[in-house]
Amino acid sequence: MPKVNTVLGSVSADELGVTLIHEHLALGYLGWECDAMAPPYDRETAATTCVEALKEANAYGLKTLVDATASDIGRDIELQKIVSERLGINIVCATGMYTERYGKPGYLKFRSQVYDITAEVYETYVKEITQGIGNTGVKAGVIKVATGHGKITSYEEKILKAAARAQKETGVPIISHTEAGTMGPEQADLLISEGADPRRIAIGHMCGNANLQYHLSVLEKGVYIAFDRLGIDMLFPDKLRKACLMGLLGIGYADKILLSQDYWPYWLGRPFELPELAKPLLANWSYVHVFKNIIPALKEAGVTDDKVNTMMVDNPRRLFGEE
Numbered sequence: 001m002p003k004v005n006t007v008l009g010s011v012s013a014d015e016l017g018v019t020l021i022h023e024h025l026a027l028g029y030l031g032w033e034c035d036a037m038a039p040p041y042d043r044e045t046a047a048t049t050c051v052e053a054l055k056e057a058n059a060y061g062l063k064t065l066v067d068a069t070a071s072d073i074g075r076d077i078e079l080q081k082i083v084s085e086r087l088g089i090n091i092v093c094a095t096g097m098y099t100e101r102y103g104k105p106g107y108l109k110f111r112s113q114v115y116d117i118t119a120e121v122y123e124t125y126v127k128e129i130t131q132g133i134g135n136t137g138v139k140a141g142v143i144k145v146a147t148g149h150g151k152i153t154s155y156e157e158k159i160l161k162a163a164a165r166a167q168k169e170t171g172v173p174i175i176s177h178t179e180a181g182t183m184g185p186e187q188a189d190l191l192i193s194e195g196a197d198p199r200r201i202a203i204g205h206m207c208g209n210a211n212l213q214y215h216l217s218v219l220e221k222g223v224y225i226a227f228d229r230l231g232i233d234m235l236f237p238d239k240l241r242k243a244c245l246m247g248l249l250g251i252g253y254a255d256k257i258l259l260s261q262d263y264w265p266y267w268l269g270r271p272f273e274l275p276e277l278a279k280p281l282l283a284n285w286s287y288v289h290v291f292k293n294i295i296p297a298l299k300e301a302g303v304t305d306d307k308v309n310t311m312m313v314d315n316p317r318r319l320f321g322e323e
């Protein structure tokens with residue numbers, strides 16, 4: 001029985017239950033801490049906010065949340081532990097780096113002038129998965145990779161290769177960030193060519209692209225795809241995300257699709273107030289949109305409970321190593 005690292009210890013893959021494969025708790029972009037007007041980070045406030053935001057999802061049966069926060073955009077292991085304990089849900093944390101554009105590549109770029117950073121990042125990932133993150137004793141349960149829009153930079157390529165090698169070594173799955181659903185096939189090819197197991201790869205943010213041919217070109221690599229930005233109308237219309245999802249389910253891909261929302265309730269930095277006109281574009285963005293709106297819409301369209309269960313329970317379990 002494959003074991004999955006959660007922030008409170010390991011569980012077997014069949015204990016994961018209903019899983020959201022790509023969410024966040026606290027999240028901050030590079031440099032937020034340089035903003036003198038940003039409220040200072042307060043872990044207890046963050047914990048209260050996250051627990052409050054997750055309660056309703058818990059009531060819908062959520063058992064496992066994968067916190068996709070890479071180590072360079074605000075990952076807080078202690079916060080994850082507190083939220084997991086208070087809610088009684090599994091939280092799986094990530095090792096991994098964000099995109100070159102929005103992550104923290106400075107240190108690695110500097111070292112890359114002399115050293116092989118693919119080898120160094122591989123060591124970091126394996127260390128965080130097998131021995132734990134810092135001195136927290138918490139082991140990472142997924143590897144997060146990320147690439148920018150329409151291009152995989154040479155820095156990102158090095159990081160993706162490190163992730164693939166760490167996947168091969170540890171068996172831990174890879175979840176990815178694609179920008180607006182671009183570079184999915186290229187991510188899959190790069191990871192697989194470097195030794196990653198396609199059955200342990202989920203190409204993320206694919207719902208930012210409604211081109212069915214594009215989806216099929218990723219699916220034919222044998223990887224999972226994630227519709228994990230449901231509710232973010234501001235980036236791409238939910239209607240198109242749903243239409244595309246229903247199309248793929250209609251031709252038999254329920255066993256390759258994961259659903260999530262890429263939601264975070266606690267933002268590091270100055271408050272990010274949306275203009276009044278833009279507010280409806282995030283009205284559904286929450287931890288419960290999948291349960292409250294998407295699943296009922298799928299059922300209305302004739303998608304069976306079995307298929308919903310496949311996406312919410314079986315696919316995450318299989319991604320984590322149990323067939």
Ligand SMILES: [Zn+2]
Nearest residue numbers: 022023068262
């Ligand atoms: Zn995310």
